[in-house]
Amino acid sequence: MTVLLLAGLLSACQQAPPPSPPPPSPSSQNGYGATERAFVELAIATDEQALKLLDLADRPELEENRNVELAELRKLLDAPYVNNHAGHDMPGMPTDAEIQLASTSPDALEQFVHTHLTESLEVVRSAGSAITHPPTAEVVKLMERHRTAELAAG
Secondary structure (H helix, E strand, C coil), rough: CCHHHHHHHHCCCCCCCCCCCCCHHHHHHHHHHHHHHHHHHHHHHHHHHHHHHHHCCCCCCHHHHHHHHHHHHHHCCCCCCCCCCCCCCCCCCCHHHHHHHHHHCCCHHHHHHHHHHHHHHHHHHHHCCEEEEEEHHHHHHHHHHHHHHHHHHH
């Protein structure tokens, strides 16, 4: 179910098929595989976009959490990062149009921040059951703790 959710999220991007994968790296032999890489790439794209929204919200604790996550996520990459999700409408990822609207409407800003938190928590929880690579699983747990605490704080 979780793998299907992640696959569905990635196929929702409607992007061209990626080039052939490089030969397995040493990290893939330790459980860092396609599922982990897909999650890491999606989470980086989501957090980068969320930072644009959170900057408007004057919630420095949320911005700090996203920056911590981005640093940890980038450590997991086994190849250079390419944002394959730019401009896509993905669960938990604020769109440019939403960010623009949020910049002029406090109600929209509040709604989009809440949507980011709830939807990204759902994605993180789904990934948690599919991720087998221990360091990636630790970052997933960190992200889940962040989203849970952020939602509880309002």
